Amino acid sequence: MTWGLRPQVIAKIRSGHGFVAMKDSYKPYRHLEFLTYSNIRSVIDFTDSEDVVNGFGLLVHWSDNDPQERLLTFKINGDSSIKTELINKISQMMCTSNCAPSPVSVGSLLRLKHGL
Numbered sequence: 001m002t003w004g005l006r007p008q009v010i011a012k013i014r015s016g017h018g019f020v021a022m023k024d025s026y027k028p029y030r031h032l033e034f035l036t037y038s039n040i041r042s043v044i045d046f047t048d049s050e051d052v053v054n055g056f057g058l059l060v061h062w063s064d065n066d067p068q069e070r071l072l073t074f075k076i077n078g079d080s081s082i083k084t085e086l087i088n089k090i091s092q093m094m095c096t097s098n099c100a101p102s103p104v105s106v107g108s109l110l111r112l113k114h115g116l
Contacts, residue, residue: 035060037097041069043090045083054083058090 035058044057054076061069076083 035072037090037094040090040094043087043094044071045087046073048080054078054080056083056087 039060039062041059041061044059046052046055046057048054052075055073056076057071057073059069059071076086
């Protein structure tokens with residue numbers, strides 16, 4: 001007994017050699033973007049309240065063309081130690097990414113330290 005179930009074909013195009021399955025020409029997660037550590041301005045740890053438990057936020061600056069900073073909020077479903085560990089890890093990676101000394105900054109620091 002068949003229940004009328006057939007495999008579904010998303011789309012087909014006709015080529016000179018007959019029908020061929022259409023290749024995926026779209027990005028499957030169009031709503032997602034990568035966020036680099038250099039775009040994060042600060043990490044905010046929200047205090048727990050009745051409405052939000054284990055919440056934190058990232059204040060980000062997307063690009064030079066967009067002067068606004070945006071607040072991205074997240075909620076961790078789990079233990080509060082996971083949130084603390086994640087916030088510390090993000091802060092550590094931000095510092096590693098953004099605070100790498102350059103030769104100019106090291107030279108200016110040495111001049112300031114020695115009063116030159």
